[in-house]
Amino acid sequence: MTVTIFVPRDAAALALGAEKVAKAIAQEIAARGLDAKVVRNGSRGMFWLEPLVEVRTAHGRVAYGPVKAADVASLFDAGFLTGSDHPLCLGLTKEIPFLRQQTRLTFSRCGVTDPLSLDDYRHYQGLKGLEKAISLTPTEIVKEVTDSGLRGRGGAGFPTGIKWKTVMEAAGPQKYIVCNADEGDSATFADRMIMEGDPFVLVEGMAIAGIATGATKGYVYIRSEYPHAIATMTEAVEIARAAGVLGPSVLGSAHAFDIEIRSGAGAYVCGEETSLLNSLEGKRGIVRAKPPLPALQGFLGRPTVVNNVISLASVPVIMDRGAAFYRDFGMGRSRGTIPIQIAGNVKYGGLYETAFGLSLGEIVDHIGGGTATGRPVKAVQVGGPLGAYFPRALFDTPFDYEAFAAKDGLIGHAGITVFDDSADMLKQARFAMEFCAIESCGKCTPCRIGSTRGVETADKIAQGIEPEKNKALLADLCNTMKFGSLCALGGFTPYPVMSAMNHFPEDFSPAPLIEAAE
């Protein structure tokens, strides 16, 4: 029987040498005349073990990693095709603690299947949610999504079902589903992983959204920094269309739905939904004032659902297993699971899908294993460049939308960047302002000009020029930006700045000027 070897095609695995490993394995198979094939799967999300090579055996899939091309011959010598021991052997993949302790609902297939095999997708429960949706009325689908408690995973946390209901009830000859795949936040890669590792789940989620709201056209707006995701999604849509999953008759039903892949062009602000819609229309990615809501006047002024990748990719399992199943995970008003992305200076970095409610300390210290450098953790930034820096004193905060808001932070897209004690928080606060200045769309004055003034003020503090006065000025500036900006870029940049200043005051009181001392 042909042995199946899995070598990930995920961009992070490629960045760590997966392509060379796959080539070396193919060469060994040919040279040794073995009956084996290589499948390029998505990533399991354990990046300290990538490239993670797996072999399917009678007992289950056995993992080896991190594998370098130079290790490949020795793996074959040790008999890894039968799951034999080797210094790189990690045992059965599903028993690796980092994976075993997760609750993988949205990411259940990611890293398991061949991302572009629709047969694989069906074999692992794919399309069941869509089949169920086809048997229901739009109102019933929307109710199911609403009852599941699913909230927008892009960062805003708005209830997905309510958004869908608004579009469903809106009148219009043409409605749209727009998938926001402009995942620009540092420390986030869940969208990228699902698009590269299980693209059909996004296709399925969008088709369900289309049937629920009466939209027949979908767009996936993917950032141009993700060429691998763009390629995989483009291919997946073609395969889905050829198989009748997309097209004039979705799975043979009376519903029509099709998807087009669009590429962004390097503007961070286009991750904001109204800016994204302008960009999709071919305009400058300038933020629009709300109202009108995109649900009523979105793409080309027509009713439009704008959902994040993970929100849409979570819908198939909700439709398949039912709202109650999904809702039973989580805490408070944060229901279901969240793919936490543990990144930066961390020992065990990767994607960890789990129910809401773990404490930040559990995530950073226990799951992430502390820093990669082995130094103490100084701060963690939660929610990307617009998220707050948390000190160790707040590590008891549970991972929940409301709990983070109560601590002047946000979950955002659930990315966590770990910093060790060499981090300079004044520098990080300055960077937050600098990033805002680079990426501001320019519509709101507090964001456009305030960010540049913020950089200058941070520089003055660093130089010891009237530090107390300039700290007060920086806080005042943050207040103006927070309340005077239309979107989260200007409105949330104060989070990293203020949290750095409030939680790490020692970094904002540098030594007095040498000139002054003389």
Added chain:
Amino acid sequence: MNMRISAGEFTERSLQIIRDLKHLEGPMLPILHAIQAEFGYVPDEVKPIIANELNLSRAEVHGVVTFYHEFRDHPAGRHVLKLCRAEACQSMGSDRIADRVRELFGVDFHQTTPDGAVTLEAVYCLGLCACAPAAMLDGEVYGRVDEHCLSEIVAEVRR
């Protein structure tokens, strides 16, 4: 325009691209991406052609092109090296890597080496945040970039 094609040929190739894509809903970005793929940048001369075909003003087209970091107004070097400068990479020492790269190539970000070998660009997140610092050379991704990895990149660029 420093391309080795005639004005007539340039217009013809541009029109071909625009007419292939103008049926799309919101065709501007797909057109600009295709133009950049064809010519290596978005030449000034293409803006009136796009404006005319899409029934827009030249100012509107110019406004869109200049809004996005991705679109270049002049050709890049033979290679483009993008270094991630965002937080996750910072936490793993990307600032030091950036200094080293500037030193190795003798250029700053958004500049091209005098021999035209490589253009250095800053990028804010490649989604490789759990294997930082990250870089991308002509679409090839690199994780945990260190001195050894940089020497590989330099060898590739100088080849």
